[in-house]
Amino acid sequence: MQLLMTAMSVSEKIRTKGIEIGERTSHLPLSFRLGEDQWVVIFRFGVVVTVGLSDKERNDILSELEPFIDEPDTSIETESLFIQTGSNEDKFEGDYVRVTELTRQHVLTMADILAKSVMLGRYEAAMSEVFQQIEPLALRLRSGVGKTRTYRELVSTIGSALLIQHTMVGGVEVNEKPEILWEHPELERLYLKLEDEFEIIERSKALERKLKLVTDTTEKQLGLQHNAHSLRVEWYIVILIIVEIMLTLYEMFIKHV
Template sequence: MEIRIEALQIAESFNIRKFRAEFRVEPFSGTTSEVFYTLEDTNRFLYVFDYGVVVFGNYDAIAKSEFINFIKNYAVHPVELNLFEEYKIVTDPEAQKALVKDDTVTIPQIDASVVHIVMLNTGQSVALEYYEILTDELITSSKHYILELEQSGRLSISKKNLLKYIGKVLNVKNSIVDNLYILDDPNLVWDNEELHLLNRRLKMNFDINPRFKDIDYRLQIVEDNLTLFTDVLNVRESARLEWIIIILIIMEIAIALFFH
């Protein structure tokens, strides 16, 4: 037996509470930030995360499209990027334990908890890819201003646009910080050594921890650049104010001499 896992980044976030109330299917497990379903009548699995990711298990194209149209009603800022991750769960009765490979995990038999862990890590991988794209864009845009400083010795960006840029950077970082829990081990692995090992192997397979650290490092670089840009603008504003004061003093002296 084989289960095809497909994870998609559909939006920046989902309203999980409203979705759960209106989906009206009893979940296998869930919290305020994620919900996992085992749909036994259709042999399907479904995992929805509040950071905008949906993971399908054994969904055909029609069923997947129908659910995506439904979940978009609870989406905040839909993502127009084609971000997805595929993985497979294959059963082998002769397997002694879970065997994790690049695109497949082989297990002795289908177990909802095992499917849960596999879908969780697949969804995390897609979310990290989305944040990698966002941080790449921030790095690229900051390089433009750094190159301008190198070539002309000045920064043409206005204070208003810089504040917008700072707001964008902080918004991305806050979004990542809010989703730090994606690196935490799920509760069901705490008392199950096999699930714990499977979760660790999957994290290594998807490079979850190194990728997150790389994103955090990139954001730190962008923040350092923002500090530089802010200092340059402050110097520019200070120089402008000094010239205004000098002009006012000259005007005051000229008026005093004229009337004298």
């Protein structure tokens, strides 16, 4: 039997407490079995993975989850994987994952990879927008001329980069293997094959390099602004001292003539 697994990035966070849409099969991530070879896996970092559902059934599930989703994404990032059951062994071949039977552990293992891939896709798109803002800033820093961005804009850029980094490390745990592999180490080979196919590690490292470049460039601009501000304050103090001296001299030598 051929099945389709689809991962959808629907928001930055899903509140999983209180969700009941079928037979619960795990708590972290939250997963449900809806029927024979039909599954839903919900990740707190805003990704929903479905297996064996039609487009209508998938949309119905998303509608049921709406009360638990805060600030839904305006555009949904997706990633898909074809599954073929009834194979002699578990393996990734061509565009298919071939398994002997689709078990809970198979679903959780493959869902983890797809969820990470779709989240990386979301943040790669976000970083592309940030890079469009950082490039002219870097050019101005090199030339030493041109109007700089405001303090609030620079802090906002750093905040966005740090939020992505925090989610990748603390929420998505891109570079960590799922707990299901500790219970079923026989699936690690399939997991590593899928991890390599979707370039999870390579994309994560590339994103980390971009995050570092963004924060470094922005922090340098903040440092330059701080130094310029300090220099202006020093000049204001010098001018005030000069004015005070002139007024004192005026009082002493001119006003009493």
